[in-house]
Amino acid sequence: MSQSDTKTRILDGAEQLFAREGFHNTSLRTLTSLASVNLASVNYHFGSKDSLLQAVIERRLLPLNRIRQEKIETVLAEAQEISALPDAEALLRAFIEPTMEFRNSSPGARDFISLIGRSLSEPDETVRNCFMDLALPILQVLFAALHQALPQLSPAILMTRLQFIMGTMSHVMCMSSHAVFNNPERPQPLDDNALVEQLIKYVLAGLEAPE
Amino acid sequence: MSQSDTKTRILDGAEQLFAREGFHNTSLRTLTSLASVNLASVNYHFGSKDSLLQAVIERRLLPLNRIRQEKIETVLAEAQEISALPDAEALLRAFIEPTMEFRNSSPGARDFISLIGRSLSEPDETVRNCFMDLALPILQVLFAALHQALPQLSPAILMTRLQFIMGTMSHVMCMSSHAVFNNPERPQPLDDNALVEQLIKYVLAGLEAPE
DNA sequence: GTCTATAGATTGATAGAC
DNA sequence: GTCTATCAATCTATAGAC
Secondary structure, eight states: OOHHHHHHHHHHHHHHHHHHHOSTTOOHHHHHHHHTOOHHHHHHHHSSHHHHHHHHHHHHHHHHHHHHHHHHHHHHHHHHHTTOOOOHHHHHHHHHHHHHHHHTSOHHHHHHHHHHHHHTTOSOHHHHHHHHHHHHHHHHHHHHHHHHHOTTSOHHHHHHHHHHHHHHHHHHHHTTSSOOOOOTTOOOOOOHHHHHHHHHHHHHHHHTSOO | OOHHHHHHHHHHHHHHHHHHHOSTTOOHHHHHHHHTOOHHHHHHHHSSHHHHHHHHHHHHHHHHHHHHHHHHHHHHHHHHHTTOOOOHHHHHHHHHHHHHHHHTSOHHHHHHHHHHHHHTTOSOHHHHHHHHHHHHHHHHHHHHHHHHHOTTSOHHHHHHHHHHHHHHHHHHHHTTSSOOOOOTTOOOOOOHHHHHHHHHHHHHHHHTSOO
């Protein structure tokens, strides 16, 4: 088996197990058994369990953040061209749509999105920082862009609402792997496209509420 | 030391550690050392670590849910009296305000709210069910009440938006124990009263957005 | 009810042969 | 790079003296 095969199998297995069972609740033995690789290969290729988590998150989040940043910058540039304020809905869409499109691109991607959705509220600082270090730059870009789009909102209020938006998103991202609750009559859950549209509608309304 | 002292010390310590370090990342040794009780006393009083978690959640969540249910029923009764539809904002307030008031009542309460905020996205089914079993009844009450308040929303959309609301709330609840992110200019975070008002405004706007 | 002592299983990590 | 074997530490849970 080539090196890249083994590394990829470990990354894929870790992504699945960290998302579905949790980081601390996943043992290297469970992981290497699922990935059909030797126990020692994790430490050989990644150094430690912590570094493996870092690698799992970087592999997917760096490309995703690049796409989100490009889309946000496109919205800003187009607004500048016609000397208008950027559109808040277009900015939210630039941030949310790539996330949800990526989520539907493969089962592994769905696990990954669930994993980073939960990272926001992860109690263990090592785990949380692993995600936050990669997420902060794009959040700052989004904050600055939304501040241009909605100059009437004070920075403190905008920051608070951006926190609310992250909370809403992270919950939707976590819902990937398990239905969270249903009422007794169990209305059919929305399909993925309708869910994204409803999500954008919801966070936009909350973001634009009068101060 | 009396029995109730020991039980309470264990519950208080478990609440703090489960919230701040996570359930799987908290060992009984760390817990009994923090609570200044003997290692064996946890299994004597609670039977197992899982049952301890159950006890930690029940102690606070049952009274909190009773208050939330009473307030929701009061809103419904008052609307019935004047033959009007119940007010969606009043219903959200009945659900959210007791949560946030309780959160500010003591450091232990703040830890607890952080703990149950995270339970919604907990990957471990045992841990998640421990919370969900106690939370489902009140969520069904809230769903039914909001369905009366906003009959124009289809059940599927209302359910989806209630999920969004739970996501927003759970993130705010988790923010208890650690600031999640700040932008470079770091606007002062809102004080707790302003935060609750902003939260209600945000989720109400999202809930009432045109379908 | 509280304690010591320990069983019995599992963990992350590594040394060393191939 | 991959493997076996194992270390040292940690875990939950319990038996049994007091």
